[in-house]
C-alpha cells in the first residue's frame with residue numbers, strides 16, 4: 051500500500067548530481083522516498099561510534115577497491131579522503147612478487163588466499179608458511195612452492211605504506227580540537243582490508259594513536275545503513291542523510 055523508503059550508501063565525495071541519480075533510480079524501482087548516506091558515516095554507525103557527539107571520531111574503511119578515511123563529529127563528516135588502494139592492490143602485489151621472484155604465475159583468488167592466511171603488515175612470531183600452486187612461466191607446467199609470511203609482508207609493504215601515509219595526512223589535516231578526541235578514543239578500522247593481520251599494530255606504531263579493528267569489519271557499512279534506517283527520524287535531522 052505504502053511505497054517503501056530506501057536509504058542507499060554512496061561513496062564519500064560523490065557529487066549532488068550523482069546522489070540525485072541514485073535517488074532517481076531508487077524511485078523508478080518503486081521506492082517512495084529515497085535517501086543517501088555516505089559510506090564512512092554508515093560504517094561509523096555500524097561500528098557503534100558516538101557520531102552525534104561533539105567529539106571527533108576517525109574511521110578508516112579499507113575495502114576491495116578503495117580506502118576511505120573520514121573524521122566524523124556532530125553527525126556530519128568533517129573531512130574525508132579516499133585512496134584507490136585496497137584489498138585488490140594487496141592481491142596484485144602478491145601476484146607480482148611470486149611472478150618476479152619465482153617465475154610462477156598465480157591467480158587473483160590464490161593471491162587473496164595467501165593474503166588472508168599468511169599476510170601480515172607487522173612481524174608475527176612464529177612466522178607462517180603456505181604451499182602455493184601456480185604455473186611455471188618457463189616450463190609452462192604447474193608447480194608448487196612454499197611461501198613465507200615474511201616475504202608476503204615485504205610484498206605488501208608498498209600498498210600498506212600508502213594507506214598509512216594517507217591516514218597520517220588526514221590526521222594532520224584534522225582540526226586540533228577534534229584530533230585530541232581521536233588521540234583519546236583511537237582510530238577505528240573497518241572493511242575487509244582491516245582484517246589483514248597486524249595492520250592495526252602497524253598503524254598504531256606509525257600514527258602513535260590507538261587503533262582498533264571493528265567487531266564486524268566486513269559488514270559495518272550494511273549494519274550501519276540498516277540502523278540509520280531504523281532511526282531515520284533522529285538521523286534525518288542530522289547532516290548524515292541527504293534526500294531529494
Ligand SMILES: Nc1ncnc2c1ncn2[C@@H]1O[C@H](COP(=O)(O)OP(=O)(O)OP(=O)(O)O)[C@@H](O)[C@H]1O
Nearest residue numbers: 112113114115116137138162166241242243245246
Ligand atoms: N581476513 C582477511 N584478511 C585480509 N583481507 C581480507 C580478509 N577478509 C577480506 N579481506 C579483503 O577485504 C576486501 C573486501 O572488503 P569489503 O567487503 O569491505 O570491500 P567492499 O566494501 O566490497 O569494497 P569497496 O569499499 O572498495 O567498494 C577484499 O579485498 C578481501 O580480500
Ligand SMILES: [Mg+2]
Nearest residue numbers: 113114241271
Ligand atoms: Mg566498502
